[in-house]
Amino acid sequence: MTVAIQGYGNAGSISHDLLHQRGAKVIAVSDSRGGIQSSRVLDPKVVQAHKREAGSVVGLPGTDRIGNRELLELKVDILIPAALENQITEENAPKIKPKILAEAANGPTTPDADPILHENGVFLIPDILANAGGVTVSYFEWVQDLANYFWTEDEVNQKLETVMRRSFRDVALLAEKHKVHNRTAAYMLGVGRVAEATKLRGLYG
16 A cells, blocks of 8 residues: 655654555655655655654655645555644645545644545544554553553553554444544544443542
8 A cells, every 4th residue: 555644753754664564655755844755665764864864854865855735635545644733624635535544643634624535535544543542551551550560562562452443443333333434433432431431430420
């Protein structure tokens, strides 16, 4: 699968690493200074080394320069906005048609753009779900502190994968059941769980 990543901080560069390990073809990345595109697969180690040396991904030998907005409109299977909020709007959403849009940034898509993406058949992994790993591991840390017992990194990653897979499945099933896009389903699921917890624990529980 071909991939474009807007934003090359922790979220963007680690996404590049993980997807490359799984055989995906990252063909475009960008940072605050601009982006690069290649007809060949971009090796994350090469891109990251160039960024450390030059201060930007721009200028990597063998690549063409593109703009951040242009990157969003590339014909790719997976698009990962991992930079700033409000990057996908009502204006450019009709031109953004990846098979999967995975929001690694917070709020990269405006509310007006959501229905356009949904109508165009874009499978959205909303920020509220895609970014849940960090707060989930923070919860794991709290649990370990309470128990005074600590897990290995592999154990933490296994537990995280279990939680994230279940959460993804729950959101996707709810979206399919109610014929809504995944962001709405994620909100429905979250609000429903808070309401149920409040009911079970009571107002002052």
